[in-house]
Amino acid sequence: MPRTTDGDGTPVPQRLLAAATRLFAEQGYDRTSVQEIVEAAGVTKGALYHYFGSKDDLLHEVYARVLRLQQERLDTFANADEPVEKRLRDAAADVVVTTIENLDDAMIFFRSMHHLSPEKNKQVRAERRRYHERFRALIEEGQKAGVFSTATPADLVVDYHFGSVHHLSTWYRPDGPLGPQEVADHLADLLLRALRP
């Protein structure tokens, strides 16, 4: 029997990633020692450095996972066979829901970018830009079609919306009065209302 799943059934690399995600979100990247991570995952340093090249690598994995997920979802909504208003609203609301459902990831994402090595940072920024562009294209499409106001540059509108998404990890509490879908509907509403011609 390989030790890869010793104890519970989850493979060691995933246990490490999960522990790191939680600890990075709770205490920040720099305040979390590798020792804490391996203890939380029930292994030792040997295991961590067997699967990951560095502590930095672990952080990078978190980013890769989030980016992949969000890009996939955006593409699905953006390419749907629906009027552009609905596609934008659905995409805008969805990113809110998935962000709330992975608040730890979101916290890390926006708070720890600068802890990545310059090289990995660049890579993440590039992927992030792709996401941004796709979202912007959606808005520009609506503007050209005349269903969205052109008063504000599409770029700024995207940053406006993602600012609020970013901010979620600061104020949203699962035990608060609003569920993820409710918040998402409200925020998508605000976006669409701001875009009314």
Place this chain on the structure above:
Amino acid sequence: MPRTTDGDGTPVPQRLLAAATRLFAEQGYDRTSVQEIVEAAGVTKGALYHYFGSKDDLLHEVYARVLRLQQERLDTFANADEPVEKRLRDAAADVVVTTIENLDDAMIFFRSMHHLSPEKNKQVRAERRRYHERFRALIEEGQKAGVFSTATPADLVVDYHFGSVHHLSTWYRPDGPLGPQEVADHLADLLLRALRP
């Protein structure tokens, strides 16, 4: 002659605070060593610990300064003798301008909250809430007066706007195409448009 102003004319405590602000924004709190700060300020550790109790204290001072400034400005705009739409627009635009003009402060503010000691963190949160409440009151006033839509709870609207303010330090570049006032006008526009009944 006291050494307090040795070299240039700026007093040592302020030189330290300025150096710390810049370095915290550039590299993050944890990645900035006390040694770097004192070197940048042209003094030694003795001087720093003569004026500040800890590295944490230095960070706290940055927060206190930002909060004081923003609260003052908000109060001025919110209590002006103008219709509520104008007061909200002015306040919303002003916070964008002052944030852009102090991007370093903003960067630190939103990225380093969790580095403060629990006690100081609580204090900052409390002051921040006061600010938030004042802003919310403005929106609720407009909603009651019927000039703003009541479709979205005022709380959420505030978070929506401050999310975008928060986000500024991530994407705004002084050498970009838009000046501070232009960005502020656009963002205030988006807020007011979203609030149209």
Place this chain on the structure above:
DNA sequence: TTACACATACCGACTGGTTAGTCTGTCCCG
């Protein structure tokens, strides 16, 4: 079927480097 080689999956003591904060002492001013 057994025996041996080899790889994978880890363990945990150790190292080299860094850091916040302390403390003793010096210098100048009133």
Place this chain on the structure above:
DNA sequence: CGGGACAGACTAACCAGTCGGTATGTGTAA
């Protein structure tokens, strides 16, 4: 001459990453 304003060496703690070692499974050849 007393005290505020520093200087700078020192300490105690911590931490990322390394490395030699061990255990377990797998392929293969006699």
